[in-house]
Amino acid sequence: MSRLFGTDGVRGLANGLLTAELALELAQAAAAVLGHDKISDGRRPTAVIARDPRASGEFIAAAVEAGLASSGVDVYDAGVLPTPAAAYLIADLNADFGVMISASHNPAPDNGIKFFARGGQKLADDAEDAIEAQLSKDKLRPLAGDVGRISRFADAEDRYIVHLLSTMPARLDGLKIVIDCANGAASGCSPQVFKDAGADVIVIGAEPDGLNINDGVGSTHMDQLKKAVVGHGADMGVAHDGDADRCLAIDHEGNEVDGDQIMAILAMALHAAGGLKDNVLVATVMSNLGLKLAMSAAGIRIEETAVGDRYVLEAMRKGGYSLGGEQSGHVIFNEYATTGDGVLTGLQLAAQVAATGKTLAELATQMTKMPQVLINVSDVDKSKVTLHDGLRSAVLAAEEQLGATGRVLLRPSGTEPLVRVMVEAADLSTAETVANDLAGAVQTHLALT
Structure with missing residues (x-):
């Protein structure tokens, strides 16, 4: 099974990958992992939650708040605010952690859930892995006065401004x-x-x-x-x-x-x-x-x-x-x-x-942008980018041709069977020529069979 957390939280089609059920369970898991210290001491952790204005953010936020509060976390709902505002408010309020519901620059049908640690810091990979592992474990079930409370964070925007x-x-x-x-x-x-x-x-x-x-x-x-x-x-x-x-x-x-x-x-x-x-x-x-x-x-x-x-x-x-x-x-x-x-x-x-x-x-004008050409080469074995002798020779030849006023970068895509070929040069024509030559070399040497 692939890792649920990507490079920036859990992101996908709202009501497709990212359902209300998953949002609830992620919040419950996060409460157990990120609020562990206070919960083990018999105290209620605090969390700040914010979202962007996507329609799906409304039900996802409700599910996250329910998951947190039902796990014994006091929730401060900051409403619609930028991701960096959420991060700042976590630190400003001295909350134990926080949640941002957004898919950033993605189109409206997508959404995402991103957790922040104390101080508004992004989570380390091991913390995300711990939350993912917690999904299959028993949930926290506090009763009576030990359940969390949900409050409107009324002055959240003013504090950020x-x-x-x-x-x-x-x-x-x-x-x-x-x-x-x-x-x-x-x-x-x-x-x-x-x-x-x-x-x-x-x-x-x-x-x-x-x-x-x-x-x-x-x-x-x-x-x-x-x-x-x-x-x-x-x-x-x-x-x-x-x-x-x-x-x-x-x-x-x-x-x-x-x-x-x-x-x-x-x-x-x-x-x-x-x-x-x-x-x-x-x-x-x-x-x-x-x-x-x-x-x-x-x-x-x-x-x-x-x-x-x-x-x-x-x-x-x-x-x-x-x-x-x-x-x-x-x-x-x-x-x-x-x-x-x-x-x-x-x-x-x-x-x-x-x-x-x-x-x-x-x-x-303090910086002069060098012409940059980016080509995505598909249907290739991206795992061999740094291993193939013929491709390495092609890169060295391109770097020698460009000299100090150019640059070559071959980078495997993190999500697709692609190799990204990027070339910079003193002029666009040279950048295009070298990029096309290298893209051809990638296709020749790394083609899937």
């Missing part, structure tokens, strides 16, 4: 900013906090109806934001995904500013202020070569990890580093958050525009 405002190095007075909330979890708090920070705010994608999350809006669909920024003569635009743990941006000319460029801007600002721990930025192997070259020129070292914000977080915790993230817009500020926070990232980026007096377009 106050926290965000406390991180600001500069106010945003005089900036006109378009916010695209992806009809998701940040539809209420993101426009509000940008207004409170002084910006003139124009809002799109902030009318969630339970079914329109990520539908043609947000960080995976940037066209509407580009049109709105240019049409309103705004200084910049900020795009979130459904649970607002990501941030991408648009400059005043309508150009996209991705996660790598955002990290470059913020890392250089922290470095100049003496706030970048050990002069290190944590990024994944998929970050653009241009980020590495820009950081090297600025005296900043990149600590490289596997793809996935959990690996970025692990490296940041291990080294105590200040800043890390992914090209997709997951940016993590170790001082202020325990997970990627799209609202926080957008605020910090806008604050740099305000503080420097430069446009976002000017700030983004």
